[in-house]
Amino acid sequence: xxxxxxxxxxxxxxxxxxxxxxxxxxxxxxxxxxxxxxxxxxxxxxxxxxxxxxxxxxxxxxxxxxxxxxxxxxxxxxxxxxxxxxxxxxxxxxxxxxxxxxxxxxxxxxxxxxxxxxxxxxxxxxxxxxxxxxxxxxxxxxxxxxxxxxxxxxxxxxxxxxxxxxxxxxxxxxxxxxxxxxxxxxxxxxxxxxxxxxxxxxxxxxxxxxxxxxxxxxxxxxxxxxxxxxxxxxxxxxxxxxxxxxxxxxxxxxxxxxxxxxxxxxxxxxxxxxxxxxxxxxxxxxxxxxxxxxxxxxxxxxxxxxxxxxxxxxxxxxxxxxxxxxxxxxxxxxxxxxxxxxxxxxxxxxxxxxxxxxxxxxxxxxxxxxxxxxxxxxxxxxxxxxxxxxxxxxxxxxxxxxxxxxxxxxxxxxx
Numbered sequence: 001x002x003x004x005x006x007x008x009x010x011x012x013x014x015x016x017x018x019x020x021x022x023x024x025x026x027x028x029x030x031x032x033x034x035x036x037x038x039x040x041x042x043x044x045x046x047x048x049x050x051x052x053x054x055x056x057x058x059x060x061x062x063x064x065x066x067x068x069x070x071x072x073x074x075x076x077x078x079x080x081x082x083x084x085x086x087x088x089x090x091x092x093x094x095x096x097x098x099x100x101x102x103x104x105x106x107x108x109x110x111x112x113x114x115x116x117x118x119x120x121x122x123x124x125x126x127x128x129x130x131x132x133x134x135x136x137x138x139x140x141x142x143x144x145x146x147x148x149x150x151x152x153x154x155x156x157x158x159x160x161x162x163x164x165x166x167x168x169x170x171x172x173x174x175x176x177x178x179x180x181x182x183x184x185x186x187x188x189x190x191x192x193x194x195x196x197x198x199x200x201x202x203x204x205x206x207x208x209x210x211x212x213x214x215x216x217x218x219x220x221x222x223x224x225x226x227x228x229x230x231x232x233x234x235x236x237x238x239x240x241x242x243x244x245x246x247x248x249x250x251x252x253x254x255x256x257x258x259x260x261x262x263x264x265x266x267x268x269x270x271x272x273x274x275x276x277x278x279x280x281x282x283x284x285x286x287x288x289x290x291x292x293x294x295x296x297x298x299x300x301x302x303x304x305x306x307x308x309x310x311x312x313x314x315x316x317x318x319x320x321x322x323x324x325x326x327x328x329x330x331x332x333x334x335x336x337x338x339x340x341x342x343x344x345x346x347x348x349x350x351x352x353x354x355x356x357x358x359x360x361x362x363x364x365x366x367x368x369x370x371x372x373x374x375x376x377x378x379x380x381x382x383x384x385x386x387x388x389x390x391x392x393x394x395x396x397x398x399x400x401x402x403x404x405x406x407x408x409x410x411x412x413x414x415x
Contacts, residue, residue, distance in 0.1 A: 027314045029058045033086035034068035037269070041334050049321050056314045058084075069095070076101040076306070083309040084318055087134050088301040089123040091371035097126045097133045103305040104131040109316055112323035120340040123299035123368075134302025135323045138337045141264040141354055142195030142296040142364055148278040150177060150258040158282035160293065162201065162228060165285045169235035172258050179235035181257030183243020189262070190385040191378055195296035195364050196261035197232065198225045200284040203294065204362050211369060213412025217403035218396075226388060226395035233389050241390050253277070264354045265300075268336035281353050283360075295357045298364040299340065373409045380405040 046058045075081035120136040159165040169179035209215035237243045252260045253273045283293040303322045305315045328341030346352050370377025384398040407413035
């Protein structure tokens, strides 16, 4: 009897030790992001992942967007940093992929890469070695968001041509309604305004000519588009030169402006702040009837694995989960951002509209093509458009300065 009791006690002790060992074997991943506004969504995603992988926990940490790249680069350079990293795309990806801080991904370690279009993977590819370093997470679009109630109450329809846009803006202003809530005090917003309002006027042919070197930014197509932007700026927020990005958002959220030129990502933010808003989207107006209406698109970033993580297998499992249609569908319908993953199901009507508009698009030019070297095309565009709209430069002068900066490193412009 005593022997049996000792055997049972020994078995129980062994079981306790084994369970303790299992608990100690739990793998904790750290996951960094700049998307502070999406924290609740990611926490829910992590719960779903942990239900599938009970041996792995994920600690999600966010940092201010303006400081994120510096904090991340510093940590990675010191051999630290998170196991899984939300990274930006294009030139910003290269700054941390080139030094070898990220694990190269392929269809062997992440088979789900097959779920993505080539353009999305290209945004997360290091040009020097042709390898993919992150799973893409969103496609964004620059267009015009509009308040449907204001349009309906005033018998207005979304404009298709630039002349229609000017007429519409004049009609709204005559009724003491702000046509646009946009301001230009926040430098980067000047780039989103260009993408939202001028893409159709610039067009795919202009982009192709710029990339090939057949044209540069002193081209009449670019200069005349800047001149049109100067014309319509009279219908921006009152005293728009001093209106920063948060203020322009609040003006629109409060229903005090009919339109906002910017990103598709604004829709969810606007609706979260004011659920009563009835919103729609439309592409940049064309110069003349019959031209192709376009929006400017780009891939926002991706999910990468730290090359020095000691938890590579667990990190890859998490990244693979973030590459599934299940995840892409949740991402799209919760955050109203368009996932590039094939096979997702879009429930939100506005996001469906964005996806439809994205079938006819050009690149968000400076980000996609000219943000790899300094001075970046984005900084040049932002600062010079800001000066132009403030009356400190002509469209010709702004275009010349943009071109001059890019020509310091872009060989096709050095002919």
